[in-house]
Amino acid sequence: MIQGIIIGHVDIGNALIDALHSISGMVEFIEYISNKGLSTNELAEIIKSKSQKNSSDGVMLFVDMYGGSCWRAAKMARVPNSHIVTGINLPMLLSFIQKRNTIPIDELPAIMEIDGKRAITSE
Amino acid sequence: MSIILARIDDRLIHGQVTEGWGKVIAPKSILVVSDTVSLSDWECELCLAALPSYIGGKIVKLDEAVEAINKLDSDQVPSYVLFESPKDAFEVIKNGAHISELNVGGMHSSKDKREVLDYIYVDDDDTFYLQALRDLGVKLDFRDLPGHNDVDVLTLLNK
Numbered sequence: 084m085i086q087g088i089i090i091g092h093v094d095i096g097n098a099l100i101d102a103l104h105s106i107s108g109m110v111e112f113i114e115y116i117s118n119k120g121l122s123t124n125e126l127a128e129i130i131k132s133k134s135q136k137n138s139s140d141g142v143m144l145f146v147d148m149y150g151g152s153c154w155r156a157a158k159m160a161r162v163p164n165s166h167i168v169t170g171i172n173l174p175m176l177l178s179f180i181q182k183r184n185t186i187p188i189d190e191l192p193a194i195m196e197i198d199g200k201r202a203i204t205s206e
Numbered sequence: 207m208s209i210i211l212a213r214i215d216d217r218l219i220h221g222q223v224t225e226g227w228g229k230v231i232a233p234k235s236i237l238v239v240s241d242t243v244s245l246s247d248w249e250c251e252l253c254l255a256a257l258p259s260y261i262g263g264k265i266v267k268l269d270e271a272v273e274a275i276n277k278l279d280s281d282q283v284p285s286y287v288l289f290e291s292p293k294d295a296f297e298v299i300k301n302g303a304h305i306s307e308l309n310v311g312g313m314h315s316s317k318d319k320r321e322v323l324d325y326i327y328v329d330d331d332d333t334f335y336l337q338a339l340r341d342l343g344v345k346l347d348f349r350d351l352p353g354h355n356d357v358d359v360l361t362l363l364n365k
Contacts, residue, residue, distance in 0.1 A: 092221075120324055122216045122314035150256030152217040158252055 085140045085183040085191070087113035088133055089171065090126070090157055091147035094119075103176055110180055118153050126156035134162040141188030143179060143195070145171045166192040168199070175199030210279055212287040212305045214295055215312035218243070219256045219263065222311065223286060226351040235262040236286045237278065239271040239294060268297055275303040292335035299344060307345040310336070310359070322359055325350045333363050 089096035096115025103110050116129055134142045142165040144157045149169035157167050166188065168175070178198035179191070186194060211231050215223060218238050236257065243249045244267045254263040266274045271287075275298070278285045287305070289295040291313070299305050312325050319327035326348065328336075340346055340360060348359045 120315045122316050125314065125316050148221065152220045155252050
């Protein structure tokens, strides 16, 4: 199964996973890493080690903010067979859980972007 | 009065710098002083990716930093100067950069460092160079964000 890792500031990843569980029930192969207290290099090391646990089907690295230290760490980790998506939101993650079993890893990032943006509206 | 905010932050350009401190001094440019980042074009690109379009960014090596900082100072360009470590800041200031006050806002955890505050972790080298900076006459201001109180970390370390 394609693994998802949320990399974000302070408790955002933890909160998003809690929300996912409350909507979808227990979800496997998705976890979070907080940047709290970590240097960019150390964060990159943790991303690498968490990704190695289950990377045969690929890893999606979900980052809260493009250009920030979490994003930089995700790039620096250079995880094999991985993609980075930024600007995460709950609908994007719900879409990931639904679609990761049927869509190959290389096609998922573009779909995450579309689904994440589709959820942003104004009236 | 200096219009340069100099800061030690191993995350270099990130939200606390552009957003948090951006409200205090609206910088026109950010100068990153780093031998490690400047070695690789790819890392330079990553480092500058976080910058809003209205702020210019430049990365210089330690031995180019004195000239670059003093030029910003004499041209009166509102700027941030970012160092990765107390050691780098000490080298550059000792060699003549016009910096009298230094914000210490991010020295994050890595191997063999101990926690002093949740954004300040130190090893013996860090402690030595922070003290050396103070001995040079540099005023050290320990805080991650402008709204927070200055914590006298050196006194905590000497306890």
